[in-house]
Amino acid sequence: MIAETTLSAPDVAGLKQIAARLRGRVIMMSHKAGSAHLASCLSCCDILAAAYWDVCRIDPAHPDDPLRDRFILSKGHAASALYATLAYRGFFPEALLDTYCTDGALLAEHPPARLLAGVEAATGSLGHGLPIGVGMALAGRIRGERFRVYALLSDGENNEGSVWEAAMFAAAQKLDNVCVIVDYNKWQATARSNETLQLAPLREKWESFGWDAQEIDGHDVGALAARMRAVPNGSGRPVALIAHTVKGKGVSFMEDDNNWHYRAPTAEEVAQAYTELGLA
Amino acid sequence: MRNAFADELTRLGATDPRLVLLSGDIGNRLFDKFRAAHPDRFYNCGVAEQNMTGVAAGMALSGLRPVTYTITPFVTTRCLEQIRTDVCYHDVPVIIVAVGAGLSYAGLGPTHHACEDVAFLRALPNMVVLCPGDAWEVRAAMRAALAQDRPVYIRMGKRGEPKVHADVPADFAIGRALVVAEGQDVCLLSTGNMLPEVLSAAAILRENGISAQVVSFHTVKPLDTDFLRHAFARFGLVASIEEHSLIGGLGAAISEWAMDHAVVPRRFLRFGTPDAFFKQAGEQEYAREQLGLDARHIAGRVLKALG
Numbered sequence: 317m318i319a320e321t322t323l324s325a326p327d328v329a330g331l332k333q334i335a336a337r338l339r340g341r342v343i344m345m346s347h348k349a350g351s352a353h354l355a356s357c358l359s360c361c362d363i364l365a366a367a368y369w370d371v372c373r374i375d376p377a378h379p380d381d382p383l384r385d386r387f388i389l390s391k392g393h394a395a396s397a398l399y400a401t402l403a404y405r406g407f408f409p410e411a412l413l414d415t416y417c418t419d420g421a422l423l424a425e426h427p428p429a430r431l432l433a434g435v436e437a438a439t440g441s442l443g444h445g446l447p448i449g450v451g452m453a454l455a456g457r458i459r460g461e462r463f464r465v466y467a468l469l470s471d472g473e474n475n476e477g478s479v480w481e482a483a484m485f486a487a488a489q490k491l492d493n494v495c496v497i498v499d500y501n502k503w504q505a506t507a508r509s510n511e512t513l514q515l516a517p518l519r520e521k522w523e524s525f526g527w528d529a530q531e532i533d534g535h536d537v538g539a540l541a542a543r544m545r546a547v548p549n550g551s552g553r554p555v556a557l558i559a560h561t562v563k564g565k566g567v568s569f570m571e572d573d574n575n576w577h578y579r580a581p582t583a584e585e586v587a588q589a590y591t592e593l594g595l596a
Numbered sequence: 597m598r599n600a601f602a603d604e605l606t607r608l609g610a611t612d613p614r615l616v617l618l619s620g621d622i623g624n625r626l627f628d629k630f631r632a633a634h635p636d637r638f639y640n641c642g643v644a645e646q647n648m649t650g651v652a653a654g655m656a657l658s659g660l661r662p663v664t665y666t667i668t669p670f671v672t673t674r675c676l677e678q679i680r681t682d683v684c685y686h687d688v689p690v691i692i693v694a695v696g697a698g699l700s701y702a703g704l705g706p707t708h709h710a711c712e713d714v715a716f717l718r719a720l721p722n723m724v725v726l727c728p729g730d731a732w733e734v735r736a737a738m739r740a741a742l743a744q745d746r747p748v749y750i751r752m753g754k755r756g757e758p759k760v761h762a763d764v765p766a767d768f769a770i771g772r773a774l775v776v777a778e779g780q781d782v783c784l785l786s787t788g789n790m791l792p793e794v795l796s797a798a799a800i801l802r803e804n805g806i807s808a809q810v811v812s813f814h815t816v817k818p819l820d821t822d823f824l825r826h827a828f829a830r831f832g833l834v835a836s837i838e839e840h841s842l843i844g845g846l847g848a849a850i851s852e853w854a855m856d857h858a859v860v861p862r863r864f865l866r867f868g869t870p871d872a873f874f875k876q877a878g879e880q881e882y883a884r885e886q887l888g889l890d891a892r893h894i895a896g897r898v899l900k901a902l903g
Contacts, residue, residue: 368604382658382659388822390685400684415726429685429686429687430686430687431847434656437653437654437657437682437686438685438686441677441681442732443646444650444678444681446636446650447646447647447648447649447650447651447653447654447678447682448653448657448682449652449654449656450647450650450654451650451652451653451655451656451658451662451667452655452657452658453654453658454639454651454654454655455616455654455655455657455658455659455660456658456797457636457638458655458660459658459659459660478644478647478678481642481647482647482650482651483792484642485641485642485644485651486648487766488642489639533894576864580627596823
């Protein structure tokens with residue numbers, strides 16, 4: 317069953333290694349499938365590693381345990397990173413990852429509804445994960461179940477009005493067991509986020525919507541784990557972690573190059589990336 | 597209908613601890629009893645229907661039975677993608693309850709009219725579409741919806757409609773048409789809040805020597821195809837009557853089914869709203885008259901069709 321969070325310090329080296337393995341896997345999945353959104357996956361691997369290997373009270377053997385913490389990948393376009401995470405964490409066999417995007421497989425380019433162990437919500441249309449997560453958190457309160465809900469949003473996703481509807485509702489309900497992590501990689505699909513719809517000042521926006529909003533280095537697994545573990549943090553407010561990240565993080569020729577929102581790597585590029593990630 | 601809904605909800609809440617009411621900042625005082633009885637299961641979600649619907653899906657994924665409630669266009673069309681993706685794709689038991697079907701709020705103007713919602717929600721996989729005909733059917737629909745383990749849409753009128761039944765109809769079941777009055781010459785399939793109007797039309801027909809069977813066709817999805825097959829075989833004239841667009845409503849659903857299954861009606865009349873916004877001021881009664889949906893126009897068109 318689900319164990320209480322360990323009180324020891326986060327295993328930073330271990331989490332970094334997991335994040336590197338996740339990056340390698342999503343690069344390979346993108347290469348094999350020719351699928352898009354690789355750079356969006358790379359920017360959130362550290363967040364996934366911290367959440368799934370340090371923070372969340374989850375048991376892959378009991379994925380429907382009502383007391384489990386919920387992690388919702390609201391930025392559903394990073395599905396391959398979630399799939400790799402769930403497989404490595406033991407929710408389903410790693411071999412399933414080889415079926416990603418193949419005809420008839422369970423693993424499509426966005427996470428499916430109630431089909432795959434560990435996937436809490438079907439996402440892909442942006443702005444849906446947080447309202448669903450808020451509903452889960454409120455259900456937990458009503459049912460007297462003390463679990464936490466983590467929702468990972470992209471910065472572009474903050475364009476959606478439904479995100480802010482949910483933000484105001486969660487604050488009004490004082491849902492201090494909800495934690496949003498914004499993967500703030502400064503790019504959306506086709507342009508700089510802040511030149512598209514002005515997000516800045518993003519921390520202040522979340523703060524003014526009634527959240528305990530904190531800026532954080534979204535690639536610092538130790539800091540991520542510590543802040544996410546601390547939810548609920550005694551402020552009586554939901555927590556928003558504005559995680560500054562680099563799109564394409566971990567591979568020099570992908571970092572902050574938005575072409576990798578859509579491009580898939582060649583075999584040579586995969587090899588080079590593996591070398592840089594220390595996986596070769 | 598809405599008072600019956602609020603009362604039934606309070607009653608059901610007492611026996612089912614999973615029932616939670618989410619309101620879109622509407623129903624001032626309407627839910628006082630529910631709130632008093634179940635203070636931890638009433639949430640005013642504000643004027644934020646997308647979030648309300650997503651919250652409901654999250655609750656349903658966590659073992660609760662949420663009901664979302666506000667005026668029809670806002671609880672259906674405004675948040676249609678949330679209904680589609682969060683509720684129907686996840687196939688979770690959220691009950692969407694709309695007040696103000698069709699032209700119930702005619703006087704508020706087209707922003708508050710709802711003549712397309714059945715078309716939208718009927719197209720969504722896993723969704724059940726219920727249009728109860730009076731306050732008693734509203735209660736029956738709520739009970740039936742709560743017994744389902746899937747999304748249900750309940751489309752209500754507003755308040756003060758005449759009651760057709762004397763109690764909760766014992767034979768109310770999802771997907772089963774309810775015969776309200778027997779007749780021999782024409783079959784009038786009424787859905788939702790048109791039922792009292794259709795009964796008035798039947799009374800006019802009776803004065804003209806025509807005996808009409810009146811049916812509360814409260815479930816638009818899934819269609820009671822056994823009943824339809826029987827009705828088309830038995831009656832030379834069948835009519836569908838709804839306060840909804842002719843595009844995508846009950847009449848359209850019946851037409852699709854009939855075409856697909858080579859059921860050839862001898863004569864089929866569809867009553868509904870046209871493919872146009874109704875832009876005039878005026879209350880529901882006036883709007884129905886203008887659009888040929890009042891008892892007199894319905895009876896007149898039926899008489900003409902019968903020759």
